[in-house]
Amino acid sequence: xxxxxxxxxxxxxxxxxxxxxxxxxxxxxxxxxxxxxxxxxxxxxxxxxxxxxxxxxxxxxxxxxxxxxxxxxxxxxxxxxxxxxxxxxxxxxxxxxxxxxxxxxxxxxxxxxxxxxxxxxxxxxxxxxxxxxxxxxxxxxxxxxxxxxxxxxxxxxxxxxxxxxxxxxxxxxxxxxxxxxxxxxxxxxxxxxxxxxxxxxxxxxxxxxxxxxxxxxxxxxxxxxxxxxxxxxxxxxxxxxxxxxxxxxxxxxxxxxxxx
Amino acid sequence: xxxxxxxxxxxxxxxxxxxxxxxxxxxxxxxxxxxxxxxxxxxxxxxxxxxxxxxxxxxxxxxxxxxxxxxxxxxxxxxxxxxxxxxxxxxxxxxxxxxxxxxxxxxxxxxxxxxxxxxxxxxxxxxxxxxxxxxxxxxxxxxxxxxxxxxxxxxxxxxxxxxxxxxxxxxxxxxxxxxxxxxxxxxxxxxxxxxxxxxxxxxxxxxxxxxxxxxxxxxxxxxxxxxxxxxxxxxxxxxxxxxxxxx
Numbered sequence: 001x002x003x004x005x006x007x008x009x010x011x012x013x014x015x016x017x018x019x020x021x022x023x024x025x026x027x028x029x030x031x032x033x034x035x036x037x038x039x040x041x042x043x044x045x046x047x048x049x050x051x052x053x054x055x056x057x058x059x060x061x062x063x064x065x066x067x068x069x070x071x072x073x074x075x076x077x078x079x080x081x082x083x084x085x086x087x088x089x090x091x092x093x094x095x096x097x098x099x100x101x102x103x104x105x106x107x108x109x110x111x112x113x114x115x116x117x118x119x120x121x122x123x124x125x126x127x128x129x130x131x132x133x134x135x136x137x138x139x140x141x142x143x144x145x146x147x148x149x150x151x152x153x154x155x156x157x158x159x160x161x162x163x164x165x166x167x168x169x170x171x172x173x174x175x176x177x178x179x180x181x182x183x184x185x186x187x188x189x190x191x192x193x194x195x196x197x198x199x200x201x202x203x204x205x206x207x208x209x210x211x212x213x214x215x216x217x218x219x220x221x222x223x224x225x226x227x228x229x230x231x232x233x234x235x236x237x238x239x240x241x242x243x244x245x246x247x248x249x250x251x252x253x254x255x256x257x258x259x260x
Numbered sequence: 261x262x263x264x265x266x267x268x269x270x271x272x273x274x275x276x277x278x279x280x281x282x283x284x285x286x287x288x289x290x291x292x293x294x295x296x297x298x299x300x301x302x303x304x305x306x307x308x309x310x311x312x313x314x315x316x317x318x319x320x321x322x323x324x325x326x327x328x329x330x331x332x333x334x335x336x337x338x339x340x341x342x343x344x345x346x347x348x349x350x351x352x353x354x355x356x357x358x359x360x361x362x363x364x365x366x367x368x369x370x371x372x373x374x375x376x377x378x379x380x381x382x383x384x385x386x387x388x389x390x391x392x393x394x395x396x397x398x399x400x401x402x403x404x405x406x407x408x409x410x411x412x413x414x415x416x417x418x419x420x421x422x423x424x425x426x427x428x429x430x431x432x433x434x435x436x437x438x439x440x441x442x443x444x445x446x447x448x449x450x451x452x453x454x455x456x457x458x459x460x461x462x463x464x465x466x467x468x469x470x471x472x473x474x475x476x477x478x479x480x481x482x483x484x485x486x487x488x489x490x491x492x493x494x495x496x497x498x499x500x501x502x503x504x505x506x507x
Contacts (some may be wrong), residue, residue: 139358139398160356165354168401212353219315219346220367220414221338227369228362229378 014134019241021135024234025144025193032132034246035060036125037110038253044117045110048256053120055252060127063245069134077130084122091115128245138162143228152225159226160213168206185257265329266299266421267293267450268314272323274474275309282310285474291422296451298461298482301471302496307454310471311424314452315344331446342371345415349426351407353400358385360402360410361395367418385417386410389443405430405436409443422450429457458499462486468496 011197015021035056042052064074095111102112136144139162146155175198186196214222268291276282291297299309312318313325316332325332329345343431348354352405357363364382382507386392389409399407415423428444429437437460445463446453455461461468461482464476469480472495478485484489486505492498499505 115281142358159358163356163358163399164352166327199442209353212350213314213356215317216346216348217356218317219341219344219348219365220418221341221370222366223338223370226366229365230375248458 012133013137014069014073016068016135018066018068019027020131021070022065022240023242024232025136025137025140027234027238028136029141029144029148031242031245033127034243035128035249038246038249039124042117042253042256044225045113046256046260048260049117050120052252053124054258056129057244059248059252060124060131062126064131067131067135068094069131073134074127074130077133078123078126081122081126085119086120088115088122091118100145109153112153137146146228146229147231156226160210164206164209168202171205172198172202239250262414262461263291265326266290267295268452269326270310270323271326273310273313273320274322275313275319275326280500283474284321287471287474287476288448289469289476289479291450291452293421293450294466296465296466297450297453298468299454299471300456300458300461300468300485300495300497304485305472305495306474307471308426311346311426311452311454314422315341315346342367342418343421345383345418345420345423347408347411347415347423347425347428349430350409351404354411354414355399355407358398359395360397362396363399363410364377364413364417367414368500370417381417381419386411388447389413390439403436405432405439408432408436408441412440412443416447416449418451419440422452423447425451425455427454427456429460430454454496458497458505459503460485462505467506470497 037044042049042056046052057181061078077228091215092107092115093113095108097108099106099110100109101107132141139159142155142159145158146152179198185191186195268289268445270287270289273278273284273287275284287306287310289310289453290316294404298311299307299390313332314327316325316337319334320332327340328337330343332338332340355363356364361382365378368378382395383392386395389412391406391413392400393410394406394410399410402410412423412425414430416431425444432440441460443461444453451465455463456477462471467483468478468480469476470485470491477495478488478491480488481506486499
């Protein structure tokens with residue numbers, strides 16, 4: 001289980017009243033997506049690419065500062081990037097073409113650029129997403145996605161995930177306590193078998209809960225869509241504030257292209 | 261002027277599950293408008309199966325269910341589900357929206373009501389269960405008793421003809437049990453309450469029906485049912501130690 005009070009998913013959210021917190025969720029989503037697109041559109045092999053990455057980093061760190069998201073929170077957000085990072089680090093060793101000597105290792109020049117570019121782009125995008133996650137409540141994000149016309153089915157699946165993460169987590173926790181209360185310590189092949197059975201039981205229980213929830217929804221007139229309230233109007237100023245991040249990045253990109 | 265039709269009229273209802281297990285063998289039950297009726301019976305008696313017929317989740321094999329004059333049929337389902345508010349046993353099954361207020365609004369919005377009326381109904385329903393402060397909170401931040409009261413509010417917001425409660429007092433601490441009773445006692449609706457908690461039935465429902473083996477075996481004023489030791493024993497019902505139905 002996550003934080004005792006907020007629950008597993010809400011723990012990622014940092015309450016606050018900064019300008020970034022106050023922006024409408026769908027406006028922030030558009031902003032982060034646009035920023036990521038500009039970052040990804042940067043040509044990896046251009047000589048000015050590292051300068052552009054530095055410019056983007058400056059832009060996203062400025063946004064994080066305005067939002068009051070500290071370096072610790074940003075670093076924790078980067079954890080999701082580790083599998084990509086591992087792949088990026090491999091590239092200079094496996095790619096072909098002209099080689100370059102670094103600390104006695106023979107590395108591919110184009111592999112270095114590609115790996116470095118991949119790492120930089122992933123890191124910048126994840127940083128922007130971390131700022132979004134830290135300043136927007138999960139359910140507000142959901143409303144934002146809905147407003148951006150993400151299909152209802154996907155929104156509902158995400159909504160149930162947010163709602164039931166703690167319920168299922170609680171169930172898992174009780175099963176663990178019950179297991180350990182009967183002397184189970186885990187480890188070894190037998191431990192894996194027991195954990196497999198636990199996962200199976202948890203799946204069946206969750207499936208049955210899903211059926212009960214569906215029944216309760218039908219009983220209140222559910223016909224396939226979850227109706228929400230009317231969307232709040234968005235001030236043009238919100239768009240201006242939110243889009244300043246991708247626009248700054250686009251300016252960096254344009255400058256690079258003109259200069260290069 | 262003729263009297264209003266009964267809130268609930270069940271006639272000769274029989275039902276077998278697809279696997280052949282027959283759960284109901286001809287149930288007759290008439291609940292007048294404004295009545296509070298306890299539905300008692302051992303586990304496996306068919307109580308939950310009966311409830312699932314009342315709002316058309318299960319369809320009668322034989323017989324009929326009528327809610328305030330409207331028969332439960334495929335084309336009347338949406339209106340039937342407005343008229344019959346079922347509060348299920350586990351509030352975590354019932355409360356699935358991100359906040360309490362949105363959850364209470366779920367039913368009225370399914371009815372296609374305009375937003376100002378949805379807001380009025382949410383406020384009124386939460387006030388009826390004394391949970392007005394909780395509208396913006398996520399359900400998992402509430403205590404179990406609070407969640408159960410919110411579950412009651414989710415069906416009250418539909419302005420139902422009859423509220424059906426499945427084991428309302430289960431898993432509640434004594435204070436939560438009493439608070440829920442206070443809320444239920446004040447509700448101006450017809451009430452059908454499935455329960456094993458006989459003192460709760462005595463406190464809230466003037467009339468009790470015992471269902472066993474898929475048929476109604478007793479339908480009497482609650483004090484009479486609870487003081488018939490033989491009847492209770494025959495149907496695996498027991499009063500808690502020290503409880504006297506007369507007192």
